[in-house]
Amino acid sequence: MVVYELELLKNRILTEGSVKGEDILKVDMFLNHQLDVELLNAIGKEFKERFTEKGITKILTIEASGIAIAVIAAQYFNVPVVFAKKVASQNLDNETYESSVYSFTKQREYKIRVAKKYLNKEDKILILDDFLANGRAALGLMDLVEQSGASTEGIGIVIEKGFQEGGQILKDKNIHLESLAVIEKFENGKVVLR
């Protein structure tokens, strides 16, 4: 149990997170633009503890914000990271699994891709990401895993917007979901944690 560090995460969300509009939480100070490496280590350790029984062989995330979380966590799991790419890149392998993700924040659909050779059917995948809101990114990543024949053993999220549908959608699919902080609601521009 790393209760202390999780309290640290929650305190930073409450003190440094800023609410923008109806449903956007900015945590640029430590998670999405500036990165607090000590806090990332606490997050990584906590994910290891929560998924330690799963025999994880690979961590899958999505560029760009997920990369820092995944790579620090991977040190505790001792496994490689693969990050799905969001745009067609000249450098990407031609043989890819592909899925479509609708972003409510950016109000557009985008493709995510992983080169086939980095997901094998024996892999036990842990998906990690910074936010869970409507769940579209997580579902897209699960789709890539499913296409490869590997199994999604769990999904670890740093901040879940509990008032949006993503958490319920994933639970309905019997996915082992662990969200380190869950936002109950935004009230007068402030975060209320569950």
Next chain:
Amino acid sequence: MVVYELELLKNRILTEGSVKGEDILKVDMFLNHQLDVELLNAIGKEFKERFTEKGITKILTIEASGIAIAVIAAQYFNVPVVFAKKVASQNLDNETYESSVYSFTKQREYKIRVAKKYLNKEDKILILDDFLANGRAALGLMDLVEQSGASTEGIGIVIEKGFQEGGQILKDKNIHLESLAVIEKFENGKVVLR
């Protein structure tokens, strides 16, 4: 001195890197798509050793490939990371430093931005990135640092394409540049290291 680990990096470039066209080296297997966390730690330790005298207060990189390198290295420097963002994002702070970077790989210009509050004039910045080719990304990052009044104390690169102009441009500016592996040339689709 971490000679052994650097040999590991060089061996992996030689055995797993694949040359595409005239000037593209794919190192998707461990640096750009799948991430080898043990190798990243060796890289991070080496950067710490090479810039240990510089009193670095912050590491600056650019999304997406630079993030993994920067965040692992930051553990040895015990400083935060800031990554420049490549696209206009609804979530980015309005008060930003901005620069333009021309990508030869993608044959287009793109903007890079950092929120002003994450670069302070007292900061001693280490810029880290995966590749150095024409030097445009490094110059763009240096421009952001200069706008903030902070100082660029050094630039650490994992793989420099020694046959392109970036290295010389940075040396001409008296920047302390450290490239862990330098590619002399591509020959018959193979990498020749310096």
